[in-house]
Amino acid sequence: MTGTDGTSDSGTPRPTADAAAAAIPARGQRVRASVRIVQRFGFFTLFVLLFAWFAIRLPDTFLTSLNLRNVVANQAVLVLVAAAAIVPLIGNNLDLSVGAILGLSGVVAGTAMSDYGWPLAVAVMVALAVGTGVGLINGLLVTKAGVNAIIVTLGMAAVLGGLIDWYTDGQSITIGLSRTLLRFGSGSWLGIPKMVYLWLPLLVLAWVLLSHTPYGRALHAVGSNRDAARLVGINVDRTVLFSFVLSAGLASVAGVLDVARTNVASPISGPNFLLPALSAAFLSASAFKPGVYNIPGSVLAVFFIAISVNGLALSGVEPWINQVFNGAALVVAATVSVVLGRLRLLK
């Protein structure tokens, strides 16, 4: 029946649940508490175990500072794109253009240095501005025009891919890139890849913004229940719009780092990051804050996959495992977070 008899419909069975909860507080709570701990740190524990297993099995290849430094350096771009994917996702919008924006930013930076000979700082600024501008357009289309985010960003990704191809003629830009940038991409400082000193603070800032500022809570509220968010006085459109801008900003930084790491501004590298970034974003909901997309979770997810792929490769497994692992992790992550989300709601 349809809620017309409020009292007899949904109201009455509820005291049972309350009574049951009151009757077995100790055991119920202990079970709940342990479920919660498993949910929060299960994935992290898995990561530690996996790391330890590879470290013990492959002490000479896996557990070397060179290999580990390489793994960390290679993921610099991905952790940023994953964060870029998470931001709109928290507001319940899937952004499929993060990879394309990354590619655009890299090509713009490369062109600015190579074709126009602009200094590094200016080239980076222009790349960030262009990439962020794309995010602004995405956001405006989603909020003001009211088009579904998936459609907007899918179309945007295709358009950007085409434009990049046209402008670069499909050629990678390899000459005239700033040496400072390339040194930053390959160098280490205090034994840690230099890029970590950029992405780690950036991600900490993004995490603080999303978890501990009014803006972040508003975005979570919009993602959780749009109508309810509007009715507590949150400006839903502005919140969503900024999430696309922020996402594009992070993806643009990733684009510049991609050039730094690979020594080339490639017209085709962007889209390759989309699937791994989305995998990590979805996987993030199964760590630390179960059921909620979160930045620490995405970093863990990125390195979980990286370590797995690296360890398996060093064990002599074929390289195609990379793709399989990414895809499988995405599906498993989605399944696990659905199941965890359901468990979490159990009384």
Added chain:
Amino acid sequence: MIDPDRETQSNGRIDEEDKRRVALAVSGLSKAYPGTVALGGAHLAVRPGEIHALVGQNGSGKSTLIKILAGVESADGGRLTIAGMGEQDIGRYSPAQAHRAGLRFVHQQTDLLADLSVSENIAVVHGYPQRFGIVRWSQVREIAAGAFASLNLKGIDPAAPVRALRPAERTMVAVARAVSDTAERAILVLDEPTASLPPEDVAVLFEALRRVRDSGHAIIFVTHRLGEVFEIADRVTVLRDGATVSTAHITQIDYDALVAAIVGRALERSANRTAAEAGIDILLDVRCLQAGAFGPASFRLARGEIVGLAGLTGSGRTSLLRALFGDLERAGGKVLLDGQPVAPRSTRAARDLGFAYLAADRASHGLFPQESITDNLVAARWSTRLLGMLLRGAEHRSQASALTGTLGVRAPSLTAPVASLSGGNQQKCMMGRWLRITPRVLLLDEPTQGVDIGARRDIYQLMRNAASTGSAALVASSDLEELTLICHRVLVLSGGSITADLSGPELTEPRLAELCVAHRPAA
């Protein structure tokens, strides 16, 4: 058709003659949920070829009775006999059995697929006629046309998409679909089929229902609108507090008697109305406001006053509340808050002016289900530091724990998602979210919907506390008893206008019920 001089006016009894002519008979049905008795001594006898109205207040047990008939809930005791099937084993009665016995249910929101054609909507439930695995569309259309013809329903094109139909026609499609697989006469249960229909469609639907009845089916018609009972029903059964209080032929009962049967005369007067002193210090002055289904209408709200809004769905209650909260654009009029004209253009602006709005549907318009209890409680306004850049997490946590204390919310942990709470506790959190920022005007839409009696009492107390500290509350509710219990004054809305303003000894449940359904402007 029923024979007019064979009518009985049994009070829940079924006499011998009736037994031979009933399509469905229920007697002594009982059902208890922990803490409440939903049904105790419900009787109902429905004859073939009649429209039998089932009326009663919210909580009278109508829904439970229908759920038992549908086999969704099992009764604790009682007897159920269905023509052609004999007496059913009440403990083992299932939805499949209900279906076999020819019982068909059409709900308020009909579950039709709007993009498919009328005929395909019927085929999707009863199966697509096929040849070699290929759908035979001509036959799909024939079956649909046949279903309408057997019910004497005209004017619906089986090839039209459901989206193109008017609301009454959609209900007719749902009815045709429900009975199209019964060769026998069906017992059709319609749960408030008119609740979401515009007035002009109600007549169309009634005309169709009469034809369905005349083709021999029995119809159980659940409604809150008493005017409709007299318009369409052949007989009426009244439920009150889970028991049948009377069954009567429609010609043998008048309006006042029906209201009396529904409400019961022995009403306890509530002692909480100390409104005499209120009404002096005007807080909110609404002048000729017009928005959505509301207005133009004017009224005033005094500091410390709790004013109820009674009226049917579509009477403009929700439009008024949303317009005051800046969530619905105004078409005209003026609102003065504390003597100052206010016209918030966003919910944020309204909130900052001191308005708080609790929407009727908690799940879709209030909760952030996966967010923690704390996050839900502080969502109306965050405490911040560093120029609003950072949240005061520790302060939020201590506020949330203090709030859950005052609200009486029982929660294992404040970091648990709010969706893990019971409905009553969720609703208390929704109230607490606003009370935390001490609003000046509380706009509450169905504040106790789907909330058990204990939590209900707590919520009333929260409203009274807020009023006693100088806020005012505007409470829209379909539960008339609730309005007489908590309100100093109740405005009755009908078709967007305020048709009555009741207070003092005039404010009684029967009077409200009458005014809500009567569409009679009060003097």
